Amino acid sequence: MAGATGLCAGGFAIRSLAAETPAQPPDEDGYKLWLRYAPMGNASKNYRQAVRQIRVDGSSATHRIIRDELRSATTAMLGGAVPANETGLPDGTLLVGTPDHSALIRDLSWTADLLAVGNEGFLIRSVRIVKHPVTVIAANTDIGALYGAFHFLRLMQTGQRIEQLDIKERPSLQLRLMNHWDNPNGSIERGYAGRSMWQWNDLPDKLSPRYSDYARTCASVGINGAVINNVNADPSILAAGNLRKVAALAEVWRPYGVRMYLCANFAAPVRIGGLTTADPLNQGVADWWKAKADEIYRLIPDFGGFLVKANSEGQPGPKTYGRTHADGANVLADALAPHRGNVMWRAFVYDDDIDPDRAKRAYIEFTRLDGQFRPNVVIQVKNGAIDFQPREPFHPLFGAMKQTPVIAEIQATQEYLGQAKHLVYLGTLWKEFLDSDTHANGGGSTVAKVLTGEGQPSRITGLVSVTNPGLDANWCGHHFSQSNWYAFGRLAWNPNLSAEHVADEWTRMTFTNDDKTVAVIRKMMMTSRETFVKYTMPLGLHHLIGGDHYAPQPWNDRAARADWTAVYYHKAAADGIGFDRTRRGDHAVEQYYPPVCDRFDDIKTCPEQYLLWFHRCAWNYPMKSGKTLWDELCGKYQEGAAQAAGLQQTWQALAGRIDSSRHKEVADRLAIQVADAAKWRDQILEYFGRFSKRPIPRSI
Numbered sequence: 036m037a038g039a040t041g042l043c044a045g046g047f048a049i050r051s052l053a054a055e056t057p058a059q060p061p062d063e064d065g066y067k068l069w070l071r072y073a074p075m076g077n078a079s080k081n082y083r084q085a086v087r088q089i090r091v092d093g094s095s096a097t098h099r100i101i102r103d104e105l106r107s108a109t110t111a112m113l114g115g116a117v118p119a120n121e122t123g124l125p126d127g128t129l130l131v132g133t134p135d136h137s138a139l140i141r142d143l144s145w146t147a148d149l150l151a152v153g154n155e156g157f158l159i160r161s162v163r164i165v166k167h168p169v170t171v172i173a174a175n176t177d178i179g180a181l182y183g184a185f186h187f188l189r190l191m192q193t194g195q196r197i198e199q200l201d202i203k204e205r206p207s208l209q210l211r212l213m214n215h216w217d218n219p220n221g222s223i224e225r226g227y228a229g230r231s232m233w234q235w236n237d238l239p240d241k242l243s244p245r246y247s248d249y250a251r252t253c254a255s256v257g258i259n260g261a262v263i264n265n266v267n268a269d270p271s272i273l274a275a276g277n278l279r280k281v282a283a284l285a286e287v288w289r290p291y292g293v294r295m296y297l298c299a300n301f302a303a304p305v306r307i308g309g310l311t312t313a314d315p316l317n318q319g320v321a322d323w324w325k326a327k328a329d330e331i332y333r334l335i336p337d338f339g340g341f342l343v344k345a346n347s348e349g350q351p352g353p354k355t356y357g358r359t360h361a362d363g364a365n366v367l368a369d370a371l372a373p374h375r376g377n378v379m380w381r382a383f384v385y386d387d388d389i390d391p392d393r394a395k396r397a398y399i400e401f402t403r404l405d406g407q408f409r410p411n412v413v414i415q416v417k418n419g420a421i422d423f424q425p426r427e428p429f430h431p432l433f434g435a436m437k438q439t440p441v442i443a444e445i446q447a448t449q450e451y452l453g454q455a456k457h458l459v460y461l462g463t464l465w466k467e468f469l470d471s472d473t474h475a476n477g478g479g480s481t482v483a484k485v486l487t488g489e490g491q492p493s494r495i496t497g498l499v500s501v502t503n504p505g506l507d508a509n510w511c512g513h514h515f516s517q518s519n520w521y522a523f524g525r526l527a528w529n530p531n532l533s534a535e536h537v538a539d540e541w542t543r544m545t546f547t548n549d550d551k552t553v554a555v556i557r558k559m560m561m562t563s564r565e566t567f568v569k570y571t572m573p574l575g576l577h578h579l580i581g582g583d584h585y586a587p588q589p590w591n592d593r594a595a596r597a598d599w600t601a602v603y604y605h606k607a608a609a610d611g612i613g614f615d616r617t618r619r620g621d622h623a624v625e626q627y628y629p630p631v632c633d634r635f636d637d638i639k640t641c642p643e644q645y646l647l648w649f650h651r652c653a654w655n656y657p658m659k660s661g662k663t664l665w666d667e668l669c670g671k672y673q674e675g676a677a678q679a680a681g682l683q684q685t686w687q688a689l690a691g692r693i694d695s696s697r698h699k700e701v702a703d704r705l706a707i708q709v710a711d712a713a714k715w716r717d718q719i720l721e722y723f724g725r726f727s728k729r730p731i732p733r734s735i
């Protein structure tokens with residue numbers, strides 16, 4: 036297939052690449068992620084003039100990190116040592132610092148502009164200082180300078196010009212956190228990239244080099260914190276001995292601006308504190324949490340706070356004691372408040388006594404508590420109302436809480452999206468979510484604006500990601516899953532970036548700057564999520580899986596709870612398929628603001644991608660294409676499986692342009708993906724065909 040021109044089964048053209056194939060790049064294992072700093076070859080001459088000396092003013096640990104990163108990165112990319120020198124200012128100096136530590140930067144009098152970029156932002160400018168052309172990276176804090184340094188390196192890595200820079204950046208969101216679902220025994224819930232990176236047996240004395248590599252990677256995209264343990268939290272993480280281990284990790288991360296957060300088990304006062312209750316209104320319980328918070332802050336002075344999964348999927352919580360989620364969050368918030376810590380209280384709750392429809396429950400529970408939370412509580416809401424499905428409409432809680440900050444939780448570990456076996460770039464899924472218009476404050480109130488507080492000011496803002504790295508050599512299992520870690524960081528920094536722009540950056544940094552190859556990979560990435568939706572759960576179908584959340588199991592009708600089965604959601608029968616959440620059905624649409632609710636409610640205006648999420652339709656329902664629903668459904672599955680095969684062929688054509696080791700590892704996984712996509716197509720259509728009693732058209 037290599038070098039062939041034509042249209043592959045996936046539908047897009049593979050240009051003839053073989054004729055111009057450059058020398059085979061050396062093998063890589065993926066450990067360096069997007070921080071490879073590949074030699075630029077001829078292209079380096081454009082940069083050498085602008086980067087002849089590195090000068091980082093300051094001697095903090097962060098300054099040292101910046102100096103090392105800039106020196107090793109530029110030396111590697113430019114193919115010759117770039118000296119780091121704290122004196123002098125020859126032409127082509129890259130000067131980095133803050134007004135506090137650099138007289139040169141102070142003298143530039145950029146006070147107003149620096150004020151505008153806040154604590155984490157930075158300026159990058161090409162200027163002349165005493166006639167010398169130099170590039171200045173200036174920030175108010177060391178961490179801002181670190182972010183600026185990574186931004187500058189990204190410009191080089193992606194082949195941008197750097198002679199006339201005038202850049203002003205600040206993050207749009209405050210909390211940009213990794214959420215790890217790691218357990219104390221080294222396993223990871225929904226982890227697909229090896230065991231946990233945190234070596235509890237070795238900590239606090241022995242520190243794996245991965246800890247700083249991890250923090251450096253996070254900092255390179257502006258991620259500023261991590262919750263290191265599973266939301267299904269083992270209470271023992273809060274025991275004194277473990278906190279010392281946690282503190283050792285926090286110390287490694289501090290100079291990278293990565294703050295430590297922990298998941299707290301709500302029953303910890305009983306389970307490790309020896310109390311007889313964890314009732315949040317009990318004084319002894321409140322005192323216990325206060326003492327625990329004080330103990331944590333003595334060890335970790337910049338501790339970020341607690342994330343809590345309460346009264347969800349068997350976890351303890353305030354409702355266990357007849358109290359509300361607000362009572363529960365507030366007792367923790369009061370303990371953290373003197374230290375300026377926050378509580379992130381998850382809205383992933385779905386007790387079935389609230390409503391028969393799981394999709395409605397969190398909205399009902401939380402909107403009625405709006406106004407009752409302490410100022411340092413944020414509600415952490417998954418992007419959709421069910422659970423990280425391949426496609427869900429945005430969660431109606433976005434824009435609904437008027438007095439309580441809401442942050443969004445997205446999922447980079449591809450639990451329902453092929454895990455580490457399928458190539459699925461999630462930038463497009465997240466952008467679809469962030470760009471959804473909630474109409475909470477009139478038209479244009481996108482989820483992104485709700486999150487950044489543009490529509491309605493919010494005390495705390497954030498975007499967090501249930502994340503994917505583990506001990507695998509390439510961190511994320513699938514080389515392409517690295518792009519989801521990257522995209523999360525970039526979008527949390529700036530939700531207005533396009534998915535395509537982020538994919539382009541990542542590809543250039545991770546694989547190659549060769550424009551033709553980049554264009555092919557970018558297109559693979561941009562189409563990958565829709566391809567996955569088509570061969571798994573198109574047209575608003577969701578949760579067609581069983582316990583592994585990987586293989587098709589539409590027949591799954593037995594589980595500990597009805598809302599863990601597949602049949603609960605698709606409701607396929609002889610008369611049709613889909614969940615009626617309209618005003619004629621269970622009224623779930625009414626949780627959205629008008630006109631969103633009207634658009635979803637009316638089958639004529641409901642986007643077909645959400646059709647069976649909101650509507651129950653007959654098998655012969657006429658789709659916009661003119662086909663019946665059944666034929667359309669079959670077409671989607673067939674197209675999806677064919678597009679998966681297309682991805683594989685396209686990748687095959689890139690042999691020689693990507694190092695053979697990573698090329699093969701991706702190819703091996705694509706083979707699994709193609710086979711499994713075909714299984715999805717065949718098993719789902721065979722199963723639904725039992726109800727539709729219609730033949731499967733052979734449209735592809």
Ligand code: GCW
Nearest residue numbers: 216224225266267344383422
């Ligand atoms: O997606 C579901 C997962 C559970 C997870 C839960 C949650 C950590 O299947 O494994 O538990 O969501 O988000 O709490």
